[in-house]
Amino acid sequence: MKINNKFKLQIKSVPDNVAFARVTAAAFASQLDFTLNELEEIKVALSEAVTNSIVHGYENNDNNYIELAVSLTEAGMEMCVEDNGKGIEDISQAMEPAYSTDPERMGLGFVFMQSFMDNFKVESEKNKGVKVVMFKKVSSVDGKPEH
Amino acid sequence: MQWKISVEENILVVRLAGELDLGSADTLRTEMDDALDSSQLRHIILNLADVTYIDSTGLGVMLGRYKKVSKYGGKMALVNPQPQVKKILELSGLTSIIEEYSDESEAFAQIG
Numbered sequence: 010m011k012i013n014n015k016f017k018l019q020i021k022s023v024p025d026n027v028a029f030a031r032v033t034a035a036a037f038a039s040q041l042d043f044t045l046n047e048l049e050e051i052k053v054a055l056s057e058a059v060t061n062s063i064v065h066g067y068e069n070n071d072n073n074y075i076e077l078a079v080s081l082t083e084a085g086m087e088m089c090v091e092d093n094g095k096g097i098e099d100i101s102q103a104m105e106p107a108y109s110t111d112p113e114r115m116g117l118g119f120v121f122m123q124s125f126m127d128n129f130k131v132e133s134e135k136n137k138g139v140k141v142v143m144f145k146k147v148s149s150v151d152g153k154p155e156h
Numbered sequence: 157m158q159w160k161i162s163v164e165e166n167i168l169v170v171r172l173a174g175e176l177d178l179g180s181a182d183t184l185r186t187e188m189d190d191a192l193d194s195s196q197l198r199h200i201i202l203n204l205a206d207v208t209y210i211d212s213t214g215l216g217v218m219l220g221r222y223k224k225v226s227k228y229g230g231k232m233a234l235v236n237p238q239p240q241v242k243k244i245l246e247l248s249g250l251t252s253i254i255e256e257y258s259d260e261s262e263a264f265a266q267i268g
């Protein structure tokens with residue numbers, strides 16, 4: 010599908026950038042006809058991915074970078090979040106609901122990303138970082154009257 | 157995110173406003189734990205009425221404090237979450253563990 014608009018950002022792995030990333034992506038998303046509810050879901054999914062890169066990938070070391078690439082097509086929005094952190098050895102285990110390597114966390118990040126997005130993919134290898142790619146469909150595209 | 161922590165009728169009352177995510181989770185966790193550890197308080201009321209955003213990091217802070225007080229027979233109540241916050245709470249299963257009330261006075265009546 011043709012990409013109509015795109016932005017790329019490199020953000021430092023600091024906690025305040027979770028909000029920065031989601032607000033930026035939501036502002037960009039408003040170029041499409043997403044509902045308010047869909048925008049909320051986009052914000053949570055992206056925040057979960059960026060949070061994971063900071064707390065797991067870089068183990069809260071704030072001297073690293075996360076790459077965010079967001080593109081718009083007629084059908085919806087794709088968000089790609091990539092870090093160069095410690096990576097995930099067993100992806101299917103990491104995606105299990107309630108699985109977390111940190112006792113203070115819920116193990117729900119991947120659950121939220123999967124349930125709020127229409128397509129979702131994780132690529133990783135140990136010590137090679139993590140790349141999360143997710144796609145949100147604009148629901149209002151179907152059934153929209155021609156004009 | 158801003159919050160006010162106070163003690164009322166022997167309950168730790170935390171009134172939150174804004175977006176609860178990784179940017180505020182550590183400080184909130186520490187302040188709540190300090191308040192609990194330095195007192196005999198067993199119950200917590202978390203007023204969520206002015207919280208506009210939450211994700212799994214924020215839920216983790218709540219669940220962690222809930223576990224802490226329930227170890228000593230304490231209770232925790234959530235007050236008046238906005239729809240988008242309520243949806244996240246429900247999806248996580250947290251609302252089946254932690255009681256939710258539509259206003260503070262009801263929470264005080266049930267917990268105190």
Ligand SMILES: Nc1ncnc2c1ncn2[C@@H]1O[C@H](COP(=O)(O)OP(=O)(O)O)[C@@H](O)[C@H]1O
Binds near residue numbers: 103
């Ligand atoms: N970017 C990442 N780098 C390294 N490990 C990750 C990354 N993202 C997720 N993980 C691993 O997957 C687990 C599950 O992630 P998630 O579902 O978001 O739960 P949580 O963040 O609450 O632990 C994490 O506990 C961590 O071990």
Ligand SMILES: [Mg+2]
Binds near residue numbers: 057060212
């Ligand atoms: Mg996570």
